[in-house]
Amino acid sequence: GAGVSQSPSNKVTEKGKDVELRCDPISGHTALYWYRQSLGQGLEFLIYFQGNSAPDKSGLPSDRFSAERTGGSVSTLTIQRTQQEDSAVYLCASTGVSNQPQHFGDGTRLSIL
Amino acid sequence: QKEVEQNSGPLSVPEGAIASLNCTYSDRGSQSFFWYRQYSGKSPELIMFIYSNGDKEDGRFTAQLNKASQYVSLLIRDSQPSDSATYLCAVQPSSNTGKLIFGQGTTLQVKP
Numbered sequence: 001g002a003g004v005s006q007s008p009s010n011k012v013t014e015k016g017k018d019v020e021l022r023c024d025p026i027s028g029h030t031a032l033y034w035y036r037q038s039l040g041q042g043l044e045f046l047i048y049f050q051g052n053s054a055p056d057k058s059g060l061p062s063d064r065f066s067a068e069r070t071g072g073s074v075s076t077l078t079i080q081r082t083q084q085e086d087s088a089v090y091l092c093a094s095t096g097v098s099n100q101p102q103h104f105g106d107g108t109r110l111s112i113l
Numbered sequence: 114q115k116e117v118e119q120n121s122g123p124l125s126v127p128e129g130a131i132a133s134l135n136c137t138y139s140d141r142g143s144q145s146f147f148w149y150r151q152y153s154g155k156s157p158e159l160i161m162f163i164y165s166n167g168d169k170e171d172g173r174f175t176a177q178l179n180k181a182s183q184y185v186s187l188l189i190r191d192s193q194p195s196d197s198a199t200y201l202c203a204v205q206p207s208s209n210t211g212k213l214i215f216g217q218g219t220t221l222q223v224k225p
Contacts, residue, residue, distance in 0.1 A: 031211055043157070043201065043215040056210040091156055098211030099145050104156045 002026075004105035006092050012111045013082060021077045021108045025094030032075050033095075033102060034067060035059075038088035046090075049075060050098065079110075087112045116140065117204050119216035127224055132189040134200050134219050139183065142207030146178055146185045149201040151218065157201055161187060192223045 005024040013019055025032050034046040045059040049069045060066075064082075069075040079086055089109050093102035117138050126132045134148075145164055149157035163169045163176040163185065175188040185204075189196055199220050203213040 033212060035213075042217045043213075045212040045214065048210045048212050056208070056212060059212070089156075093213075095211070098209070099205060101147060101159050101162050102211075102213060103159060104149075107156045 004092055004094050004103055006090075006105035006108050008108055009106060010109045010111075012113065014113050015082060015084060017082055018078065018080045019082055019110065021079075021090050021110070023075045023077070023092030023094075023105060025073065025075070025092070026103060029094035029096050030072060031095045031098045031102075032069060033093045034075070034077050035091045035093065035104075036088045037091060037107070041088075043091070046077070048098075082110075082112045084112045086110060115216075116206070116214045117202055117216040119200075119202050119219045121217055122220040123222050124219055125222045125224060126192050128192060128194060130192050130223075132192045132196065132221055132223070134187040134189075134202075134221065136185045136187075136202030136204075136216055137183055138185070138202075138204045138214075140204065140206040140214075141180075141183060143180075143183075143204045144207065145205040146176070147203040147205075147213065148174075148176060148187045149203060150196075151199045151201055153199075189221075192221075194223050194225050197221055197223045 032049040037043045048056040064080045067077045089107045091107045148161040161176040177186045199218040202216040
């Protein structure tokens with residue numbers, strides 16, 4: 001597609017459930033980033049992929065969070081045993097070269113009941 | 114000290130005026146600087162980027178960078194009500210992974 005595509009656009013789930021969020025980057029973009037935007041914390045970096053490897057995972061808040069990328073394209077962010085503080089908008093961005101501008105998808109709004 | 118600081122605003126300007134948005138950063142080795150616009154309920158949209166000291170102009174937008182002062186700004190000329198949004202300053206620190214560190218954003222209100 002023309003832009004970064006994320007799914008689902010909205011996800012409501014109960015505390016304790018696992019969730020998977022998907023990101024399909026712009027075709028040909030090798031660098032992929034996950035960010036989280038919540039009311040109290042602003043926009044925070046979570047993880048960076050270059051191809052299928054993740055050289056920077058420093059923003060993942062706990063071991064309940066994990067991410068993978070396959071085929072140098074689609075990435076999934078998994079949150080296990082969700083907590084209410086995980087409620088946020090999860091944004092994905094991609095770029096062809098890591099220091100070039102990043103383009104964001106529309107995000108997944110995650111609500112934990 | 115936060116890594117990237119912005120005045121949260123709101124900054125209110127009349128239609129047609131110049132809006133000036135400011136940002137300071139703490140990592141002196143930062144190389145790349147970005148301004149994103151975010152409308153309520155939407156994702157950030159890139160509007161400007163700048164890598165070198167000085168000014169960079171694109172239409173009504175001018176980005177200004179002063180690495181010695183660790184300061185980056187965005188000027189919006191002939192402000193329109195449609196420019197009303199939150200403006201996020203983002204900095205790539207010297208770690209070279211390309212991750213962005215964002216300020217909290219400045220809310221701009223352009224009044225007709």
